[in-house]
Amino acid sequence: MPRRALTGNEAMAEAMRQINPDVVAAYPITPATEIVQIFASFVSDGLVTTQFIPTESEHSAISACVGASAAGARVMTGTSSQGLALMHEVLYQAAGLRAPIVICEVNRSLSAPINIHCDHSDTMGSKEAGWIQIYAEDSQDAYDSVIQAIRIAETVFLPTMVSTDGFIISHCMQGVEILEDKQVQDFIGPHRSAYSLFGGAPITVGPLDLQDYYFEHRRQLMEAMNTSLTTLDAVNKEFKQKFGRGYDIIEEYKTEDADHIVMAMGSTCGTAKVAIDKMRAKGVKVGLIKLHVFRPFPHEQLKKALSKAKFVTVLDRSDTASSMGGPIFVETRAALYDQMPKILFADYIYGLGGRDIDIEEIATVIEKGEKMKLQGKVEKPLDYIGLRE
Amino acid sequence: MPNLKELSKNAGLFTGGHRACAGCGGTVVINQALCTAGKNTVVCFATGCMEVVTTIYPYTAWGLPYAHLGFENSAAIVSGVEATYKALKQKGQVKEDWNFIAFGGDGGTYDIGLQALSGAIERGHKFLYICYDNQAYMNTGIQRSSATPTGANTTTSPAGTKIQGKVQRRKNLTEIIAAHDTPYVAQANPAYWMDFTKKVEKALKTDGPSFINVLAPCPLGWGFSPNKTIEIGKLAAECKFWPMYEVENGKYTLTYKPKKEMKVEEWMKLQKRFSHLFKEGNKELLTNIQKDVDTKWETLLKKCE
Numbered sequence: 001m002p003r004r005a006l007t008g009n010e011a012m013a014e015a016m017r018q019i020n021p022d023v024v025a026a027y028p029i030t031p032a033t034e035i036v037q038i039f040a041s042f043v044s045d046g047l048v049t050t051q052f053i054p055t056e057s058e059h060s061a062i063s064a065c066v067g068a069s070a071a072g073a074r075v076m077t078g079t080s081s082q083g084l085a086l087m088h089e090v091l092y093q094a095a096g097l098r099a100p101i102v103i104c105e106v107n108r109s110l111s112a113p114i115n116i117h118c119d120h121s122d123t124m125g126s127k128e129a130g131w132i133q134i135y136a137e138d139s140q141d142a143y144d145s146v147i148q149a150i151r152i153a154e155t156v157f158l159p160t161m162v163s164t165d166g167f168i169i170s171h172c173m174q175g176v177e178i179l180e181d182k183q184v185q186d187f188i189g190p191h192r193s194a195y196s197l198f199g200g201a202p203i204t205v206g207p208l209d210l211q212d213y214y215f216e217h218r219r220q221l222m223e224a225m226n227t228s229l230t231t232l233d234a235v236n237k238e239f240k241q242k243f244g245r246g247y248d249i250i251e252e253y254k255t256e257d258a259d260h261i262v263m264a265m266g267s268t269c270g271t272a273k274v275a276i277d278k279m280r281a282k283g284v285k286v287g288l289i290k291l292h293v294f295r296p297f298p299h300e301q302l303k304k305a306l307s308k309a310k311f312v313t314v315l316d317r318s319d320t321a322s323s324m325g326g327p328i329f330v331e332t333r334a335a336l337y338d339q340m341p342k343i344l345f346a347d348y349i350y351g352l353g354g355r356d357i358d359i360e361e362i363a364t365v366i367e368k369g370e371k372m373k374l375q376g377k378v379e380k381p382l383d384y385i386g387l388r389e
Numbered sequence: 390m391p392n393l394k395e396l397s398k399n400a401g402l403f404t405g406g407h408r409a410c411a412g413c414g415g416t417v418v419i420n421q422a423l424c425t426a427g428k429n430t431v432v433c434f435a436t437g438c439m440e441v442v443t444t445i446y447p448y449t450a451w452g453l454p455y456a457h458l459g460f461e462n463s464a465a466i467v468s469g470v471e472a473t474y475k476a477l478k479q480k481g482q483v484k485e486d487w488n489f490i491a492f493g494g495d496g497g498t499y500d501i502g503l504q505a506l507s508g509a510i511e512r513g514h515k516f517l518y519i520c521y522d523n524q525a526y527m528n529t530g531i532q533r534s535s536a537t538p539t540g541a542n543t544t545t546s547p548a549g550t551k552i553q554g555k556v557q558r559r560k561n562l563t564e565i566i567a568a569h570d571t572p573y574v575a576q577a578n579p580a581y582w583m584d585f586t587k588k589v590e591k592a593l594k595t596d597g598p599s600f601i602n603v604l605a606p607c608p609l610g611w612g613f614s615p616n617k618t619i620e621i622g623k624l625a626a627e628c629k630f631w632p633m634y635e636v637e638n639g640k641y642t643l644t645y646k647p648k649k650e651m652k653v654e655e656w657m658k659l660q661k662r663f664s665h666l667f668k669e670g671n672k673e674l675l676t677n678i679q680k681d682v683d684t685k686w687e688t689l690l691k692k693c694e
Contacts, residue, residue, distance in 0.1 A: 022476035025469060049479065051472035055465065056508030063462035063505065067433065070456050073476055075469070087567030093458045197431050197454040197470060198483050206457035207444035 001243075006176045008169035011139040012078065012104040012162075013038035014176075017048055018184035022073035022191070025053035025064035027083060030116045031166040032106035035078035038125035048167060058083035062090040062101075070205045071097035072196030074150070076101065080166060089367035092160070093131025095221060097206060098194050100153035102129075105163035106148060106170045107266065107317075109353045117354020118166035120265065120318040123294075130221050132160040132228060133295040135265040139164070139174040140350045141247055141292075141337060144239065147184055151235045154192040156228040158221075165267040169355065187242065202218035202308050225296045232293055249298045252305055254280065255287030260369055261306060263328055264315040265291045268350075268357055272315065275362035286366055291328060299335035306336060306343060311373040313365055314347045315357075315385075325349070325382045344378050361385050390587050396424040407450040408442040412615025414605035415494070415521045416621065417439065417441045417579040422490065422519055425589040427455055430488040431470050435463035435497030438528040439521065455538035461501040463519055464509035467491040469513045488593050489516035494605075495536035496526045499562045510569045510598040516594040517599045523607040531610045535560040538630070539678055541662045553674055558681060566600045567636045573599035575644075576636035579606075580622030580655075584633055584644050591635070604631045612661020621659060628656040629686045634693065641692040653682045 006014065013035050016024070024043075036054075043052040051073075055061040058079050063077045079087065094101055109115045110122055117382035123133055132152060136142035137225060145162045153160040164170050179187075195203055210215055232249055240246030253273055254262060258311040262270050269290040279286050289305055291298070306312060316326020324330050336343055348365055350357050365385060372378050402423040409416045415438055423430065434440045434457040443450035444457065458466050467489050476485040491509075493502050498520040506518060525543045526532040533546040537555050542548040546555035567574045573595040577585040585603065593598035606621040608614065613621055625631040626645055630653050633645040654675050657663035666674055 017617035022480075023469060023472045029431045049476070053468055053512065055468070056504060056511070060462060060468070060505045060508055063458060063465035064469035064472070066458055067456060067466030068473045069469070070466075071431070071470040071473035071477075072482075073469070073473035089459060090462065097458075138660070197456060198474070198477060198487075202428075202451065202453045202455070204444055204449035204451050207446040207449060208441055209446045213446050225671050319425045 001177045001179065003175050006139055006175050007034070007171050007173050008139045008142050008164040009034035009106070009171065009344050010038060011143040011176045012146055012164070013042070014144050014178060016076055016104065018179070018181050019074070019076065019147065019150055019188060020048045021076045023051045023053065023065070023075045024057050025057045025061045025068065025075070026077045026358050027055050027061045027079070029058070029080050029083040031108060031170045031219065032078045032083070034170070035104050035106070041203070043365050045229040046252070058086040059090060061211035062087040064095065064374070065101045066094045066097060069094070069193060070097060070195070070197055072193055072198055074191040076104065077264070078104040079080040081110055083295060084122045084126060085110060086274060088129070091126050091129040091131060093206070094159045096217070096223070098224070099159055100157050100193060102146065102149045102153055103159070103161040103265035105161045106166045107163050108166040115353040116166070118317070119167050119352045120356070123161060123163050123286055124318045126307040127295055127327065129288040130158065130225065131295060132158050132232070132293070134162045134293055135159065135291065136162060136164045136169065137290065138169060139176050141263050142169060142247065143176050143178070145247060147179070148186060148235050148239055150188045152228070152231055155231045155235070156224050157194045158224055158228055168267045174367045183243070189224060204384060229296055229298060247292045249293045250301050250305055251290040251292060253288040253290065253385045255289065255305065258285045258287030259308060259373060260284065260286040260313070260366065260373060261289055261309045261311070262286060262313045262315065262362070263289045263291060263332060265294065265328065266317065268317065269357055270316055271357060272362050275359045275366065278359065279366050284366065284370060289331070297331050297335070302332055302335055307339070309343050311344045311369050313369045314345065316347055316349050317351045319349050343378070345381065346378050347371060347382050348385045355386050357385060390590060391425070394400055396586065399424040399427050400426060400544040402452040404450050404452060408445065409438070410615065412618045414579055414606040414607055414618050415523060417618070418519065418521045418603045418605050419492065421579055421582050421585050422589050423453070426490060426593060429470045429485055430490055431456070432468040433457070433463045433470060433489070435493035435502055436460040436576050437494035437497050438523070439492065439494070441528055459462050460497050461492050462505050463491040464502060464506040465499065467516045468509045468512065470536060491516060491518045493518070494527070495518055495520060495522040495524060496534045499536045499560050500534050504678050509563050510566065510571050510600070513597050515597055517589070517601065519659060520602045521605040523605040525610050527607050527610045536562065539681065540666050540674055542665060543662070553665055554672055563602045570639070571600055572638055573635070575601045576631065576633055577601050577603045578622050578626050578631055578633055579603065580619045581626065581645060588635060591637070607686060611660070612664070613659055617659070617664065624651070624656040626660070627651045628653045629682055630656060632689050633690045634689060641689070643690070643693045653679050
């Protein structure tokens with residue numbers, strides 16, 4: 001398998017080239033611009049047969065994607081931050097119309113103040129939109145997950161976004177194993193959609209759905225989301241079996257004998273693994289759960305994985321403005337409410353606007369957690385890492 | 390051009406039984422357009438009156454493929470549909486030729502959807518955009534839009550004791566679209582069905598984007614009896630308020646010349662939305678409206694020379 005030095009953006013663009021979608025509609029935005037830019041050069045050089053629509057905004061980009069998907073096309077786009085925020089209302093339309101679009105997303109903070117660097121506020125802002133959300137740890141993960149996302153989206157008819165941490169993954173070079181074009185095409189198979197405007201029958205897409213039907217249609221969407229975990233798992237297993245690597249919905253690292261679990265998403269998981277090794281060398285029984293999929297939220301998997309934990313340290317790269325903590329914390333704690341015996345939780349918001357997090361900082365919060373575990377009490381359920389106060 | 394008998398063969402593409410108001414001008418616009426376009430047409434629609442009344446689930450008035458997403462994005466949706474058509478045709482998965490028509494009201498076109506429309510036209514997609522201009526946000530209950538004429542009473546430009554309806558002038562959308570160097574641009578009126586039919590035909594034959602702005606008289610919003618829709622439409626052309634013309638690759642042609650001199654206030658008198666302008670003390674407003682109509686007409690005639 002050829003190995004190439006690629007940035008996260010290059011890896012995602014390469015996956016898009018191999019997927020060769022029917023339609024790509026996109027608009028540039030830092031730090032996702034390169035994905036669109038590289039793809040545009042594939043179009044210009046005839047390396048793909050895609051109809052490329054360089055729209056005048058992200059709102060139109062995703063609207064064109066939904067139109068294309070309704071017409072029966074395999075559709076992809078790329079965006080980040082304000083771009084995803086501008087797409088917001090159409091994200092709901094895409095999910096409601098069961099359009100299996102795949103977005104290559106690059107995580108970036110939301111304005112104001114304006115900032116171009118990584119945090120998860122953008123995708124967390126659309127976590128209720130009905131999209132499957134996959135968070136990559138590195139470029140290899142991003143490349144593989146984009147390919148898997150096509151299969152997943154077109155099996156459950158739900159739009160899917162795969163995101164990488166802005167600049168940290170999107171612009172950093174890494175050795176990435178690239179599949180053969182044919183392997184990718186064979187894996188994704190021919191495009192599947194639930195309906196098509198060119199399908200023969202004169203269908204009406206997006207009718208007015210009032211009190212008598214809307215509820216049932218939304219319930220169907222939620223059911224598709226609930227059952228998509230099975231598909232996510234099956235597609236990953238097949239990928240693993242064919243290509244020797246894969247990404248479980250939740251990845252457990254040194255959790256077997258751990259009574260203290262750190263939870264994180266994205267590139268921070270790599271740093272956290274080193275911090276865990278360091279603490280383990282000191283005799284601390286700590287492990288990591290990497291959440292690879294945030295939507296649907298894998299609550300049953302987490303219940304199982306955290307069944308032996310006494311203490312959970314959550315690292316959240318965004319806040320919910322609820323004063324309750326970050327989204328991973330809030331949802332994980334809700335999922336485990338019925339769990340006995342009681343697990344203590346501490347949440348740390350970190351890395352907003354691209355602020356770095358290092359091994360020492362993670363080791364420090366693990367130590368703090370160990371103390372709280374012994375005391376049997378959490379003094380500050382919500383705290384911050386690397387923040388001047 | 391197809392004759393009436395031929396056009397009537399496509400009458401079922403937009404069926405009756407929908408829930409539009411009696412005398413709705415918008416439905417006449419749609420019906421005339423689709424009779425001309427025929428069954429191999431995909432329609433993309435912006436949120437608005439016509440979308441609401443024609444697609445209440447599980448019913449639909451559309452006998453051809455139709456897609457609606459939101460208020461401001463019908464031109465963006467049609468971009469994606471047209472691009473898909475090209476992609477699937479290239480693969481041999483779609484064999485027949487198709488037309489693409491995006492519809493929007495004046496709210497969805499002059500205002501919230503203008504950016505998406507501008508973008509889609511600049512990108513050169515082969516589609517026809519039809520704006521059914523009923524001159525206010527009728528779907529939400531008659532609020533002013535940038536298409537609402539000066540002086541009109543709407544719920545957000547109400548005729549009060551100090552302010553006499555909409556103060557501002559209307560946006561000249563047709564000229565804005567013509568300024569995109571759009572290959573085919575026209576203004577039409579359902580009261581002149583033959584003129585409109587010819588324009589739809591020309592637009593669909595255009596190799597690139599085309600745009601037709603069609604006046605859609607609204608009995609409820611304008612305040613006239615539902616049996617007067619076509620008459621109100623006719624008089625809008627006669628008084629030069631709504632000139633009918635086309636711009637083909639930059640060349641302006643007047644497609645209808647009013648038969649007699651008629652003041653715009655003669656047309657306005659027939660509509661309740663302007664009734665306050667005929668009260669004492671508002672004569673100057675009427676004079677200014679007439680001046681504005683005259684100036685625009687003269688400017689248009691010069692372009693048509």
